[in-house]
Amino acid sequence: MTTMHEKKVQCCVCGKKSNHKVVRSSYSHGSSDLDTRPSEMMRSTIYYSIKRCPSCGYSASDLSECSGDVKVHVESKEYQEIIGNKVIPKVAASFLALSYEKQQTHQYSESAWAAIHAAWICDDKNKQKASKECRKKAISLIESANAHSQKMGDQAGATEVLTIDLMRRAGMFEQALKLVEETKTKDIEEIILQIIAYEEALIESKDIDSHTVSEALGDE
Numbered sequence: 001m002t003t004m005h006e007k008k009v010q011c012c013v014c015g016k017k018s019n020h021k022v023v024r025s026s027y028s029h030g031s032s033d034l035d036t037r038p039s040e041m042m043r044s045t046i047y048y049s050i051k052r053c054p055s056c057g058y059s060a061s062d063l064s065e066c067s068g069d070v071k072v073h074v075e076s077k078e079y080q081e082i083i084g085n086k087v088i089p090k091v092a093a094s095f096l097a098l099s100y101e102k103q104q105t106h107q108y109s110e111s112a113w114a115a116i117h118a119a120w121i122c123d124d125k126n127k128q129k130a131s132k133e134c135r136k137k138a139i140s141l142i143e144s145a146n147a148h149s150q151k152m153g154d155q156a157g158a159t160e161v162l163t164i165d166l167m168r169r170a171g172m173f174e175q176a177l178k179l180v181e182e183t184k185t186k187d188i189e190e191i192i193l194q195i196i197a198y199e200e201a202l203i204e205s206k207d208i209d210s211h212t213v214s215e216a217l218g219d220e
Contacts, residue, residue: 012066013074014056023048031214034165037120052094057083059094073101088130092121109150112141135170157188164199176203
């Protein structure tokens with residue numbers, strides 16, 4: 001069972017206080033998706049993992065914490081346009097705003113994860129075009145993360161597997177297959193190779209749906 005409580009938080013950007021729901025405890029039962037999204041109940045807590053200040057629009061997991069030039073980024077035209085985007089779900093826009101801020105501070109892996117979270121929200125709301133664009137953005141950010149030696153995961157091949165799934169879900173089948181072939185030549189664990197083989201089969205059948213790690217390993 002997921003338990004939550006309400007907490008008043010002071011925004012570190014504008015100083016205004018606002019109430020936000022905070023997850024006290026949760027759990028997941030079952031396999032995560034191939035793009036790492038956990039199963040329920042933890043799956044639904046994504047909506048409470050980011051908060052937005054109703055005054056200035058600052059979006060973060062903890063509004064009371066910020067550093068460097070965050071205030072400058074939040075007040076920028078680009079940031080305000082992101083949180084003001086009515087075409088995508090509000091929570092997705094908050095994640096994209098966080099992604100933008102992390103990108104400006106060269107935290108590319110964190111920026112990519114925020115974009116991936118935005119895609120999950122768009123999935124839930126059946127905003128297929130938006131979720132596709134979020135995944136494409138995440139792929140670009142992962143490329144930047146790779147260029148700056150920032151990892152998306154500790155396990156060898158994890159970044160590639162994640163990227164392959166993002167490409168497949170975004171309909172980038174040709175690019176995904178190319179990365180599959182490149183990754184298969186690397187020194188990676190058998191479990192990663194199994195997932196890659198499953199991804200390859202999905203790509204060849206033009207499948208853009210969500211699938212789990214258990215499916216890939218034949219446990220379902």
